Amino acid sequence: MPDFAVKTADMWHRGSAWILGPLMIGLVAVALATASNYVSQLNMALFHAFFFAPLLILPLGFVALTYVSRRYFSGTQGSGIPQTVAAINETDDAKTSHLLSIRIMIGKVMLTIGGLAVGASIGREGPTVQIGASIMHMFYKRGPFQDVEQRRILLLAGGAAGIAAAFNTPLAGIMFAIEELSKHHVFNANSSSLVTVIVSGLISLALLGNYTYFGSSGANLEWNSGVSTILICGVVGGMAGGVFSRLLIAASFGTTTRMAGFIRQRPLAFAALCGLGVALLGLATDHLVFGTGYQPTQAMLEDSGSLPWYFGIAKLLATLLSSMSGIAGGVFAPSLAVGAGVGDNLAALLPVSYAPHSAIVLLTMAAYLSGVTRAPVTAFIIMMEMTDSHHMLLPLMATSVVASAMSKLISPTPLYHALSQKFLLQR
Incomplete structure (x- = not known):
């Protein structure tokens, strides 16, 4: 019994x-x-x-x-x-x-x-x-x-x-x-x-209900220009993601003695400065950088709207300041918005006949997310599932792998694992 x-x-x-x-x-x-x-x-x-x-x-x-x-x-x-x-x-x-x-x-x-x-x-x-x-x-x-x-x-x-x-x-x-x-x-x-x-x-x-986060993307990539598109999106998106990771890790561990002392002694004042920085970036972009960035990202994937050329860098800085401030909140959705902004810039620089705008945006989103998280498999699967882009599986996979390798050159330690040490040290 x-x-x-x-x-x-x-x-x-x-x-x-x-x-x-x-x-x-x-x-x-x-x-x-x-x-x-x-x-x-x-x-x-x-x-x-x-x-x-x-x-x-x-x-x-x-x-x-x-x-x-x-x-x-x-x-x-x-x-x-x-x-x-x-x-x-x-x-x-x-x-x-x-x-x-x-x-x-x-x-x-x-x-x-x-x-x-x-x-x-x-x-x-x-x-x-x-x-x-x-x-x-x-x-x-x-x-x-x-x-x-x-x-x-x-x-x-x-x-x-x-x-x-x-x-x-x-x-x-x-x-x-x-x-x-x-x-x-x-x-x-x-x-x-x-x-x-x-x-x-x-x-x-x-x-x-049964939904995909960004709807269904019709992005497609012709293989005659596919390899070069993958390399460009992977290198640029991965480097951008690596820069974000390096900056956030540096803000958490490697700040100057004076700045670290200010953050430690005046955390509320530092949070206020970060909030002011995000506000100024928002005013400069007509409020586009606030929140998750879902609407502008979807517009770029659907080719249904235009954004200022500086949206990507402004969103990156707004996300960096929000993360540095000490408030609760993740970087996944904002990272997708940054990647979409960077992809929009790449599409503007490349010849019109090179690759569809939506395909370049989609690949750069996966590349930037892979660069930030250094999790390439998660990056390409999550983009495939969120946009119903199963036909883009191989390009997304290749771009994410390239991006992760490029990010590692800039930020050797993966972001989340570096920050996890901070929380163990704070116990």
């Missing part, structure tokens, strides 16, 4: 983890997506009605978000992916207990929505990874989930489910767990991990 009771309890805990956990991830991801879209629309309406409002709202908003994060939700700063990587790689529970919890989940949701409400150049996808890992972390030390390896499996499944639910990209979720979250460990894509991704994805599908 005792053995039967133990087995029954183990089955209950396993069922709760692999069914209840992904249900919660899917529901929270959908709630975050819905709320983020709503506050982004409110932000656009407000800034459209009061053109200079960002000069007041962004500095004050960054200060408020930084204060709340540091005071009540320490561990929610930035994307959330570095915190998840740190928790997966660390074997000592005490060292990472402040990075994944229900408190962190609540704070991450609130602060990400707040960041988008004030116009920060952030995304919700990275935060959803930390949210998913935090939810699955609840089941650690319950039933059969007692050792470090079981804990790691829970966190990997939660992070993968977060990406899958955020973008409606189940394949990219699995590849993200394999390529990014488990660089130092062998990822076992067992039935439990797959069930977590599938169930969370089904919740998103049931509530939001």
Whole structure:
């Protein structure tokens, strides 16, 4: 009887983890997506009605978000992916207990929505990874989930489910767990991990419908100019992504003594300066750099709108300042917008007959994302799933690999793994 009771309890805990956990991830991801879209629309309406409002709202908003994060939700700063990587790689529970919890989940949701409400150049996808890992972390030390390896499996499944639910990209979720979250460990894509991704994805599908993030792209690439297009997009996009990673890592670790002292002693003042910088960039681009950058990115993929030539660099700087400030928010969606801007520039420089505009934009988006994350497989799969561009699989794959190699020359250490060390040092 005792053995039967133990087995029954183990089955209950396993069922709760692999069914209840992904249900919660899917529901929270959908709630975050819905709320983020709503506050982004409110932000656009407000800034459209009061053109200079960002000069007041962004500095004050960054200060408020930084204060709340540091005071009540320490561990929610930035994307959330570095915190998840740190928790997966660390074997000592005490060292990472402040990075994944229900408190962190609540704070991450609130602060990400707040960041988008004030116009920060952030995304919700990275935060959803930390949210998913935090939810699955609840089941650690319950039933059969007692050792470090079981804990790691829970966190990997939660992070993968977060990406899958955020973008409606189940394949990219699995590849993200394999390529990014488990660089130092062998990822076992067992039935439990797959069930977590599938169930969370089904919740998103049931509530939001079957959709692709950027619609269906008709981009196509002729192979007579395809190789050179791939090389150009891969080299330029990868180098741009490497520069962003190098700058963000430098801002986190390698700032001058005077600047580092200022950030450490006056974090709220530094956040205000970052907010002011984003506001000025927004005014210079007619508010285009605020938020995720979804609308201008979709317009460029559909060839349905034109953007100023400086959109890409302005969005890169706005995302860099938002990430440096210490507020919660990811870089996935803004990175896609930066890549689209850089791709738009490349399309303008190349001959009209060289390659279609939408194809160059699509390839450069994958290249820039690969350059930032140094996860080429995730980059090309996520672009393929988000734009329904299965016919562009080989060009996307080749471009992402080239971009990752170019990024490594500029920023040898992958961004998320460099930042994960920062969170371990802050414990």
